[in-house]
Amino acid sequence: MIELKNIHKTFPSKKNGEPITALSDVSLTVQKGEIFGVIGYSGAGKSTLVRCVNHLEVPTSGEVSINGNVLNDMTTEQLRQARQNIGMIFQGFNLLKTANVYDNIAIPLKLTGVEKSEIKKRVDKYLDIVGLKDKKDVFPNQLSGGQKQRVAIARALSHEPDVLLSDEATSALDPDTTDSILNLLLKINAELGITILLITHEMHVIQKICDRVAVMENGEVIEQGNVIDVYSAPKHQTTRRFVNSIFPSDVPKAFIEQLESEGPIIDLTFVGTSADQPALSTVSKRFNVDTNILSGNIVQLKEHPFGKLTAHIKGPKEETDKALAYLEEQGVQVSEVEQGYDSN
Numbered sequence: 001m002i003e004l005k006n007i008h009k010t011f012p013s014k015k016n017g018e019p020i021t022a023l024s025d026v027s028l029t030v031q032k033g034e035i036f037g038v039i040g041y042s043g044a045g046k047s048t049l050v051r052c053v054n055h056l057e058v059p060t061s062g063e064v065s066i067n068g069n070v071l072n073d074m075t076t077e078q079l080r081q082a083r084q085n086i087g088m089i090f091q092g093f094n095l096l097k098t099a100n101v102y103d104n105i106a107i108p109l110k111l112t113g114v115e116k117s118e119i120k121k122r123v124d125k126y127l128d129i130v131g132l133k134d135k136k137d138v139f140p141n142q143l144s145g146g147q148k149q150r151v152a153i154a155r156a157l158s159h160e161p162d163v164l165l166s167d168e169a170t171s172a173l174d175p176d177t178t179d180s181i182l183n184l185l186l187k188i189n190a191e192l193g194i195t196i197l198l199i200t201h202e203m204h205v206i207q208k209i210c211d212r213v214a215v216m217e218n219g220e221v222i223e224q225g226n227v228i229d230v231y232s233a234p235k236h237q238t239t240r241r242f243v244n245s246i247f248p249s250d251v252p253k254a255f256i257e258q259l260e261s262e263g264p265i266i267d268l269t270f271v272g273t274s275a276d277q278p279a280l281s282t283v284s285k286r287f288n289v290d291t292n293i294l295s296g297n298i299v300q301l302k303e304h305p306f307g308k309l310t311a312h313i314k315g316p317k318e319e320t321d322k323a324l325a326y327l328e329e330q331g332v333q334v335s336e337v338e339q340g341y342d343s344n
């Protein structure tokens with residue numbers, strides 16, 4: 001379990017001005033065995049946060065603990081040992097260019113005192129897990145970006161950590177390669193039970209593999225929770241922007257404004273099995289309203305379908321009110337789109 005309590009991090013300003021606050025009172029708990037994602041725009045403080053977890057950045061104040069061991073209190077030697085339990089992968093892979101794949105994994109193991117026969121066993125085991133058994137003798141410049149990241153993952157796993165930190169590990173990869181690396185992280189989490197804390201600026205990464213998510217802005221966590229809850233009822237404006245970004249509306253604002261005079265425009269969010277229910281179609285049969293779908297899409301969250309429709313409900317106010325209440329009873333999240341839909 002990773003526990004961050006009231007973390008503050010400031011950096012001295014380069015021009016002797018005010019110190020830069022990168023993290024402000026951040027508290028997070030990542031449960032053992034889960035995949036936890038931190039999302040935010042550039043400069044939100046994500047990298048600083050993830051680097052505080054293994055004390056690559058030492059927090060200005062606040063406490064970091066892994067499996068109950070508080071990193072702040074540790075001696076240099078204790079911290080070195082604790083870090084072996086925390087693997088990390090990076091956007092830029094950080095491989096040794098002059099060493100082949102085998103040595104990229106073997107050298108760090110040798111430096112931590114692992115025996116030669118054990119090193120061979122581990123390199124073989126983890127190259128097999130990442131699907132690169134046949135690339136042992138190859139040098140990094142002969143590998144694709146996805147293969148380089150697989151080597152980096154094997155290197156991190158070879159220390160047999162409980163925790164894997166991922167700092168934008170798929171940001172430099174194309175969409176298909178990103179998906180294959182995300183599938184590999186899912187496999188590692190499921191089969192080896194490794195807890196994963198990842199940071200990203202891509203919603204796709206969150207929805208594909210994360211159980212829980214925290215949203216960061218200006219060095220603060222502005223919202224956190226189960227991915228399904230945060231996606232279906234985002235509270236903060238920035239979270240809504242992220243969620244809307246996966247459902248870009250192609251309905252012209254002027255058209256929506258024109259329709260609004262004849263009845264509400266609503267966003268309907270479906271979670272889990274209710275995504276398959278034709279709730280909207282029953283509404284026009286039960287009540288004196290006409291429904292018209294303006295746009296819609298369904299995405300797959302880690303385990304559940306999650307859909308959003310923008311629809312126009314046309315009819316007398318008392319009937320449209322009843323229709324909206326009925327939809328909510330059916331487990332559909334309904335929110336009225338006011339003054340035209342704006343995906344930003």
Ligand SMILES: Nc1ncnc2c1ncn2[C@@H]1O[C@H](COP(=O)(O)OP(=O)(O)OP(=O)(O)O)[C@@H](O)[C@H]1O
Pocket residue numbers: 011012020021022040041042043044045046047048049201
């Ligand atoms: N070593 C440093 N010295 C001074 N300021 C820093 C340092 N590292 C980060 N910062 C500042 O702290 C803030 C948060 O940066 P951080 O890199 O953690 O954000 P981020 O969300 O990871 O952004 P990005 O996605 O662009 O990497 C920024 O204002 C940044 O300029």
